[in-house]
Amino acid sequence: MQRRLFLALVVLTACGSPARRPAGQPARRIVSLLPSFTEILFDIGAGDRVVGRTTWCDYPPAALAVPSVGDGMPPNIEAVAARQPDLVVLYNSGPNVTAARQLERIGIRTVLLDLNRLEDLGPATRTLGRLTGLEQRADSLALVMDSLTSTNVHPPPPSATVAFVVWDNPPIIIGRGSYLDELATLAGARNVFHDVAAPSSQVSLETIAARDPQWIAVLSDSAEAPAFAKRREWRAVRAVRDGHFLRLRGSLFGRPGPRSGQAVQELRALIERSAQ
Amino acid sequence: MKWTLLVVAAALALGASVVLGPAAVPLGELLHSDIVWNLRVPRALLAFLVGGSLGVAGAALQALVRNPLADPFLLGLSGGAGLGAVLAIALHLSGPWALPIAAFVGALAALALVYRLGLIGGAALDARILLLGGVAVGAFAAAITTAIVSLADAVELRNAFLWLWGGLSSASWDAVLVVAVYAPIPLAFLFAASRPLDLLALGEEPAGYLGADVAAVKRRVYLAASLLTAAAVAVSGVIGFVGLVVPHVARLTWGHRHRVLLPAAFIGGGALLVFADTLARTVVAPRELPVGVVTALIGVPVFALLLRRWTIA
Numbered sequence: 001m002q003r004r005l006f007l008a009l010v011v012l013t014a015c016g017s018p019a020r021r022p023a024g025q026p027a028r029r030i031v032s033l034l035p036s037f038t039e040i041l042f043d044i045g046a047g048d049r050v051v052g053r054t055t056w057c058d059y060p061p062a063a064l065a066v067p068s069v070g071d072g073m074p075p076n077i078e079a080v081a082a083r084q085p086d087l088v089v090l091y092n093s094g095p096n097v098t099a100a101r102q103l104e105r106i107g108i109r110t111v112l113l114d115l116n117r118l119e120d121l122g123p124a125t126r127t128l129g130r131l132t133g134l135e136q137r138a139d140s141l142a143l144v145m146d147s148l149t150s151t152n153v154h155p156p157p158p159s160a161t162v163a164f165v166v167w168d169n170p171p172i173i174i175g176r177g178s179y180l181d182e183l184a185t186l187a188g189a190r191n192v193f194h195d196v197a198a199p200s201s202q203v204s205l206e207t208i209a210a211r212d213p214q215w216i217a218v219l220s221d222s223a224e225a226p227a228f229a230k231r232r233e234w235r236a237v238r239a240v241r242d243g244h245f246l247r248l249r250g251s252l253f254g255r256p257g258p259r260s261g262q263a264v265q266e267l268r269a270l271i272e273r274s275a276q
Numbered sequence: 277m278k279w280t281l282l283v284v285a286a287a288l289a290l291g292a293s294v295v296l297g298p299a300a301v302p303l304g305e306l307l308h309s310d311i312v313w314n315l316r317v318p319r320a321l322l323a324f325l326v327g328g329s330l331g332v333a334g335a336a337l338q339a340l341v342r343n344p345l346a347d348p349f350l351l352g353l354s355g356g357a358g359l360g361a362v363l364a365i366a367l368h369l370s371g372p373w374a375l376p377i378a379a380f381v382g383a384l385a386a387l388a389l390v391y392r393l394g395l396i397g398g399a400a401l402d403a404r405i406l407l408l409g410g411v412a413v414g415a416f417a418a419a420i421t422t423a424i425v426s427l428a429d430a431v432e433l434r435n436a437f438l439w440l441w442g443g444l445s446s447a448s449w450d451a452v453l454v455v456a457v458y459a460p461i462p463l464a465f466l467f468a469a470s471r472p473l474d475l476l477a478l479g480e481e482p483a484g485y486l487g488a489d490v491a492a493v494k495r496r497v498y499l500a501a502s503l504l505t506a507a508a509v510a511v512s513g514v515i516g517f518v519g520l521v522v523p524h525v526a527r528l529t530w531g532h533r534h535r536v537l538l539p540a541a542f543i544g545g546g547a548l549l550v551f552a553d554t555l556a557r558t559v560v561a562p563r564e565l566p567v568g569v570v571t572a573l574i575g576v577p578v579f580a581l582l583l584r585r586w587t588i589a
Contacts, residue, residue, distance in 0.1 A: 169375070170438060170445040170564065196562060202438075203298075205445060206315045207562045210299030231372040233448035236314040 026133030027087035027109070031080050033072040034091040036115050036257040038063050040125050041089075043258040044137040052083040059251055059259075075099040081106060087131060091115055116199065118182045118256055121145035141258060148186065148261055158190035160271050162246065163213040163239075168228035170202045179256040180217075187267035189215070209236045215271065217246040219254055246270050278529060282540060286324075286547035293320040293554040298561035319447035323553045323567075324546035325455045326444070326508045327518050329463070331545020332538050333501040333508075334519030335526065336466050339473045339534065340497050341403040348505040348519035351410030355417030356386025357509040358440045362421045365436050366428050375439070376446075376510040382417070383506035389413050391498065400480070400491035401498055442513035442568040444553050451511045458507050462500035463542070469497050470534035477532060516568045518545050521575040528582045548575065 031052030032038040038057040041050050047062055054072035057063050069079040074095035080088055080103065088103050090096040092112040100110040111131060113124045122142040129138020147153065162184055164174035174180045175196030184191045192211040193203070216239045218226050225245050234240045248254075248270075252263050294306070294316050301309045333348040340346075360382020364374050393409035394401040425433045472493040475483035484490050508515070526540040552570040559565065 167438065170443045170566070172438070193562065198563075201563045202566070203562050204315075204557045204564045206311050206557070207298045207564075209311050209315065211562075227370050227372065227374075231446070231448065232450050233315060233318070233446060236310055 027085075027131050029083065029085045029087070030132070031069060031083050031085040031088045032057065033069075033075055033080075033089060033096070034115065034255075035059065036121075036255045037089045037091075037113070037124070037128065038066075039255075039257040039259065040121075040128055040141070041132070043141055044125065044129055044132070044134045046128070046132045046134055049132065051085060052080060077102050081108065087111065089113065089128065115256060116177070116179065118145070118149045118179050118260055121148075121256055121258075121260065144261065145258070148264070149182065153186075155186045156188035156268075158185070158188055160189045160215060160275065161192050161211075161213045162189045162215040162217050162271075163192050163208055163211065164217045165208075165226075165228075166200060166219065168226070168231070168234070171205055171208060172200055172202050173208070174200050179260070180253070183253070183260065183264055183267055184217075186264045187271065189267070189271055205233055205236065209238070212237075213239055215239055215244050215246045215274070217248055219250045220247045221250055223247070244274070246274065279540075282543050282547070286543050286550075289547045289550040289554070290320055290324065293323070293550050296554055296558055298557055298564075314449070315447075318449045318452045319444050319553065320550055321452045322447040322455065322511060323444050323549045325452070325459055326512050326515065327522075327549025328542035328546035329455075329459050329504045329508050330515065330519035330549075331522040331526070331541035332463060332466055333504045334545075335523035335534070335537055335541040336469070336473065336497050336501045337519075338523055339477055340401075340494060340501070341407055342477070343403070343407065344524065345520075346407070347516075348501065348508070349514055349516070350414075351406060351502065352386040352390045352413035352417065353383045353410075353502060353505050353509060354440070354514040355414035355421070356389075357383040357506070357514070358436075359417040359421045359424075360385070361439060362424050362433060362436045365433055366424055376451075379513075380506055380510035383502075383509055386413050386417060387499075387502045387506060391502075394498070398491075399495075401494045406498065438566075440513050441566050442515035443556075443566055444512050445564075446511065455507060455511060459504060462504040465496055465500040466504075467538055469493055469500075470538060473497065473534040474532065514568070515549065515571060517571045517575040518549055521571075521579045522548060525579060525582055528586050 028049055029051045030041060030046065030049050032041055032050055033054055035054065035057045038050060038053050039059055041047060042060050042063060050063065050066050052069040053063055053066045055068050055070065067083065069083060070076045075090065077099060085108055088108055088110045090100055090110060090112050092114045096112060100112055103110050111127065113127060114120045115124055122145045125138050125142040125145055129135045164180050166172050166174060173193045174191065175193050175198045177197055177199035181191045181194060192213045220226060225243060228234050229240055252259055252266065294312060297316055299311050301312055306312055330348050334346065337348060338344060338346040357379040360378040361375055364378030369378065390406065390409045390413050394406040397405050425436065472488040475486050475488045476490065476493065480490050522545040523541050526537055526544055530536045530540045548571065552574055553567050556565040556567045556570045
C-alpha cells in the first residue's frame with residue numbers, strides 16, 4: 001500500500017514542472033526506448049542527458065550506468081514517467097503509439113521514429129539532433145549513415161550467398177524488408193530470400209534446402225553452432241551439414257545504428273575468413 | 277463406395293504432398309532427391325499420423341463427454357504442452373529433442389491434473405467435471421506461460437508461441453518413427469472400446485444395463501485419447517479443427533457405430549492434415565502458412581455444407 005502511494009506520488013511529481021518545458025527548447029532529460037536510439041544519442045554527445053533506457057540498451061558501455069525502465073515492450077508508462085523526462089524517444093509501432101499518447105497526456109513530450117532500414121538512420125539522427133540542440137554532431141553522423149545507402153556506393157558484387165535464420169521451428173528467415181538484407185548486400189553477400197518483401201517470414205525447410213545458401217547466418221552470442229544444427233531434418237540443408245554458420249553478435253547486428261558500418265565490415269571479414 | 281472415395285482421397289493427398297513443394301524437383305528425380313526423401317516424405321507421413329490421431333482422439337472424446345464441441349485440445353492438453361515448451365526454452369534446455377519432450381511432459385501433467393479432478397465425482401469420470409476441469413487447467417497453464425513469456429528477458433520466448441500454433445516443420449524420420457511406434461498403442465485401446473463407446477452414446481445408465489463397465493471404459497478412453505493427443509502436440513504443436521471437424525464429418529457420413537467411425541476418422545483426419553500441409557507449403561511459396569490456418573479454412577466450409585445437408589435431410 002505504502003509502495004503504491006509512493007508510486008502515485010512519483011507519478012504526480014513527474015507530471016510537474018520539468019515536463020512542461022516549451023517544445024522549442026533542447027531536451028535535458030531523455031528516456032530512450034530502443035537500443036538504436038540510445039546508441040545515436042550517445043554518439044551525438046547527448047549521452048549525459050539519457051536518464052532512462054531499456055534492458056536491451058547495452059551499448060555504449062556507459063549506457064549501462066543509466067537506470068533501466070524495463071524491456072519497453074510495451075513501455076511501462078509509470079516507470080518511464082518516474083524518470084521525470086522531458087523527452088521520450090520511441091520506435092514507431094502500434095503499442096508505442098498508444099504509450100506515447102499516454103505520456104503526452106501527462107505532459108511529457110514524445111517522439112516516434114521509424115527505424116526499420118538503414119535509410120531511416122539519417123533522418124532519425126537528424127531529428128534527435130534537432131530535439132537535443134546538437135544539430136552539428138548529428139548532421140555529421142547522419143551524413144555517415146546516409147553514405148551507407150547512398151546510390152553512389154556500389155557494393156562489391158556478391159561473392160557468397162546467405163540465409164538469415166532467426167528461428168528454427170517453424171523456420172523464420174529474414175527478407176528484403178529488413179536492414180539485415182541491406183547489410184548482407186553491402187558486405188558482398190546475397191540474401192537467398194531477397195525475393196521475400198517482408199522483413200521476416202515463415203518458410204518451409206524445403207525452400208531453404210532448395211535455395212542452398214553457402215552460409216546460414218544466426219544472431220547469436222555463443223561460439224557454438226545453433227541447437228537446430230543437430231536436428232536431423234535440418235541436415236537436408238547443405239550449409240548446416242557442412243557446419244557453415246555465421247554467428248553474428250546480437251549487440252552489433254541485432255539493430256541498425258551508428259555501428260552499422262562496422263557491422264558491414266565485420267560481416268565481410270567473417271565471410272572472407274570463413275571461406276578460406 | 278464411401279470407403280473407396282476416402283482411401284482414394286487419402287492416397288491422392290499423400291501422393292500430392294510428395295510430388296508438390298516449394299522446391300522444384302523434376303518428376304524423374306523424385307526418387308533420388310534428398311529434399312523428397314528427408315523432408316517431404318517424413319513430413320507427409322507425420323502429417324498423416326498426427327491428423328489421424330487427432331481425428332480418432334476427437335471422435336472418442338466427443339462420445340465420452342457426450343458433447344459435440346469436444347476437441348482433443350479442449351481438455352487442457354494444449355495449455356500444459358505450451359507451458360512445458362516455454363519452460364524448456366526459458367531454462368535453456370538444449371538438445372534437439374528438448375522441446376518435444378518438455379511439451380509432452382507438460383501435456384501429461386495437465387492430463388494427470390484433469391484426470392484427478394474428474395475423479396472427484398467418483399470412479400466414473402464425470403463428463404461435466406472433465407470439461408470444466410480441462411478448460412480451467414488449460415487456462416491456468418496458459419496464464420503461467422504468458423507470465424513467463426512477458427517476464428523473461430529472452431526475445432526468443434516470443435517465438436515459442438509460433439511453435440505452439442502448430443506446424444510440421446520439425447518433421448523428420450526420427451519423429452515419424454517415434455509416433456509410428458507410440459500411437460498404435462492408444463489407438464488399439466480406442467478401437468477395442470468401439471462397442472462400449474456405442475453403448476455409452478445411449479447414456480451411462482442404459483450402457484450399464486447393457487453390460488458395459490461404464491467407469492472403466494471412460495477412464496480407459498479418456499487416458500488413451502489424451503495420450504494420443506499429447507504425442508501429437510509434442511511433435512507438431514496445437515493443430516486445430518482436425519479433431520473437431522473430422523469426427524463430425526465422419527459421423528454424418530458413416531453413422532454412429534464406432535467400429536466404422538473410428539477408422540474413418542483416422543483416414544479422414546490423416547488425409548485432411550496432409551492436404552492442408554501441402555497447401556500451407558505451396559500456395560504462398562516461398563513463404564509458408566501456419567497449417568492450423570489451412571485446416572480451419574478447408575475444414576469449416578466442408579463442415580458447414582454437411583451440417584446444412586444433414587439438417588435439411
